[in-house]
Amino acid sequence: MTGTPLRVGLVGYGLAGSVFHAPLIAATQGLALDTVVTSNPERQAQARAEYPDVTVAASADELWARADELDLIVVASPNRTHVPLATAALEAGLPVVVDKPVAGTAAEARTLAELADKRGLLLSVFQNRRWDNDFLTLRRLIADGELGEVYRFESRFERWRPQLKGGWRESGDPAEIGGLLYDLGSHVVDQALVLFGPVTSVYAETDVRREGARTDDDTFIALTHESGVRSHLYVSATTAQLGPRFRVLGSRAGYVKHGLDPQETALREGARPGASGAEWGAEPEELWGRLGAGESPVTGGGSPVPTLPGDYPAYYAAVARALLSGGPNPVTAQEAAAALDVLEAARRSAAEKVTVTL
Numbered sequence: 001m002t003g004t005p006l007r008v009g010l011v012g013y014g015l016a017g018s019v020f021h022a023p024l025i026a027a028t029q030g031l032a033l034d035t036v037v038t039s040n041p042e043r044q045a046q047a048r049a050e051y052p053d054v055t056v057a058a059s060a061d062e063l064w065a066r067a068d069e070l071d072l073i074v075v076a077s078p079n080r081t082h083v084p085l086a087t088a089a090l091e092a093g094l095p096v097v098v099d100k101p102v103a104g105t106a107a108e109a110r111t112l113a114e115l116a117d118k119r120g121l122l123l124s125v126f127q128n129r130r131w132d133n134d135f136l137t138l139r140r141l142i143a144d145g146e147l148g149e150v151y152r153f154e155s156r157f158e159r160w161r162p163q164l165k166g167g168w169r170e171s172g173d174p175a176e177i178g179g180l181l182y183d184l185g186s187h188v189v190d191q192a193l194v195l196f197g198p199v200t201s202v203y204a205e206t207d208v209r210r211e212g213a214r215t216d217d218d219t220f221i222a223l224t225h226e227s228g229v230r231s232h233l234y235v236s237a238t239t240a241q242l243g244p245r246f247r248v249l250g251s252r253a254g255y256v257k258h259g260l261d262p263q264e265t266a267l268r269e270g271a272r273p274g275a276s277g278a279e280w281g282a283e284p285e286e287l288w289g290r291l292g293a294g295e296s297p298v299t300g301g302g303s304p305v306p307t308l309p310g311d312y313p314a315y316y317a318a319v320a321r322a323l324l325s326g327g328p329n330p331v332t333a334q335e336a337a338a339a340l341d342v343l344e345a346a347r348r349s350a351a352e353k354v355t356v357t358l
Helices: 015-026 041-050 061-065 079-091 106-119 133-143 184-196 263-268 313-325 333-352
Strands: 006-011 031-037 055-057 072-075 096-099 123-126 150-158 199-207 218-225 230-236 246-250 254-257 289-292 303-305
Touching: 006 015, 006 313, 015 031, 015 041, 015 072, 015 096, 015 263, 015 313, 031 061, 031 313, 041 055, 061 079, 072 079, 079 096, 079 106, 106 123, 106 333, 123 313, 123 333, 133 184, 133 246, 133 254, 133 289, 150 184, 184 218, 184 230, 184 333, 199 333, 218 333
Parallel strands: 006 031, 006 072, 031 055, 072 096, 096 123, 150 230
Antiparallel strands: 150 246, 199 218, 218 230, 246 254, 254 289, 289 303
């Protein structure tokens, strides 16, 4: 890509904005971080320190007043603001990237998609976990037929956080769209849909385990896919002993992988894609998953499978290509709506103690 980079306005400079979006935007050829919107004085100072050339604004309204000076808006603010901010950006004639979940309901996501289509604008959803190292490796194993016909997919995004951290993510107010079902659940459901396609039925259990918690912090989702694959998905903040990130069982072999992709930790610690040093997204051999049949990976059974490097930068590179040369949208709002169909069904299943048919 050559020429003047696209100017990006980033709304929100909390965890999502400062750790994920800003560094990845800044590292992407064809994109330039132009403006950061945050009303928090400490975060304003942080943005100026980390990106000295950036403009800092206190309100997103300042972006709409300068719409002709910008080329892309990224919404990384609290979940309840996603729909109104994305709507305002599209109405201002600007393409939009929205952090997951794009909305609280599938209907809202589809309404946003219709508005983007009407305006002829890109609307993309940031689902970075599609570029996790383990997920990329699993996709390759499935594509290569290493597992045979997949029967069961177990996916865990578990943490041990017995103490509440506070903030809107743990609020019991439904308007905040908090809780793990819509947070980590957005990731594991999206990955299951990418791997195994549409879902016919959903069963879920959601619990509030920690003292003082107001929304789900320990959740299980069981999906039956049209393909016949069954997905068992776990998201929890109360897991004292972590299970494997993936356990995938097929007619020929199974794949078991422990540990989380290293990119989030690297970004939190200040590492940046493209900087000198170790290959971005790579992990050491001792963390590789194992592939086999009839053996226990705990005792060294099966064969180690080199983990492909994780590649979060690929998302914004694809966004830049979509805007500059008409490449495909890396994650569409319609795909995000399909995931929200599942999350809404899971919420209903847990509340009513029923299996929901889609």
